[in-house]
Amino acid sequence: MSESLVLAGDTGGTKSNLALFRGSPGAPRAVAERTYQNREFGSLTDVVRRFRDRGMAEPDWLTARLDTAADRAAVITQAGIADQAAICTKALDLFLSAYGAAAGNLALTALATGGLYIGGGIAPKLVGAFPDSGFMAAFTDKGRLSGMLRDVPVHIVLEPKTALLGAASRALAAP
Numbered sequence: 001m002s003e004s005l006v007l008a009g010d011t012g013g014t015k016s017n018l019a020l021f022r023g024s025p026g027a028p029r030a031v032a033e034r035t036y037q038n039r040e041f042g043s044l045t046d047v048v049r050r051f052r053d054r055g056m057a058e059p060d061w062l063t064a065r066l067d068t069a070a071d072r073a074a075v076i077t078q079a080g081i082a083d084q085a086a087i088c089t090k091a092l093d094l095f096l097s098a099y100g101a102a103a104g105n106l107a108l109t110a111l112a113t114g115g116l117y118i119g120g121g122i123a124p125k126l127v128g129a130f131p132d133s134g135f136m137a138a139f140t141d142k143g144r145l146s147g148m149l150r151d152v153p154v155h156i157v158l159e160p161k162t163a164l165l166g167a168a169s170r171a172l173a174a175p
Helices: 044-053 060-068 072-081 086-110 135-140 143-150 162-173
Strands: 004-011 015-024 027-037 116-119 154-156
Touching: 027 086, 044 060, 044 072, 044 086, 060 072, 072 086, 086 116, 086 135, 086 143, 135 143
Parallel strands: 004 116, 116 154
Antiparallel strands: 004 015, 015 027
């Protein structure tokens, strides 16, 4: 059985963790890991505010909800996915496009032809936004190497305990 390369990602509000695994099914081993900090925007709220400052309308109802929300990213995400506010839809698409570009760069660097698996707390919440976003276009927009990335399967991991299950599996398999 041949080994393949698999890229796994975990995106948080202010950083993304990506890791490249090599191995056969049931026996993956990490060969590279990177954390990318989001230096320009600390949150989706910062993105919305930047668009607002550049003249894009922020509806009054959105301003009121953001001012009182415990989780502003959830408000923006829900409004963006439901297309209730253009400013939120644009912020969400920018986030997913940047995420797709970064994931595509790492997949290309590592030649992760076995697939991209996106996990963590944010991706499952955005699963409804991925199909209409710029994620895949940015993921595959790599010039003459775009064709290779178009063949890389991309999956969103919905199991919230994947990291714990993986760590437990690894620990149980250790001698």
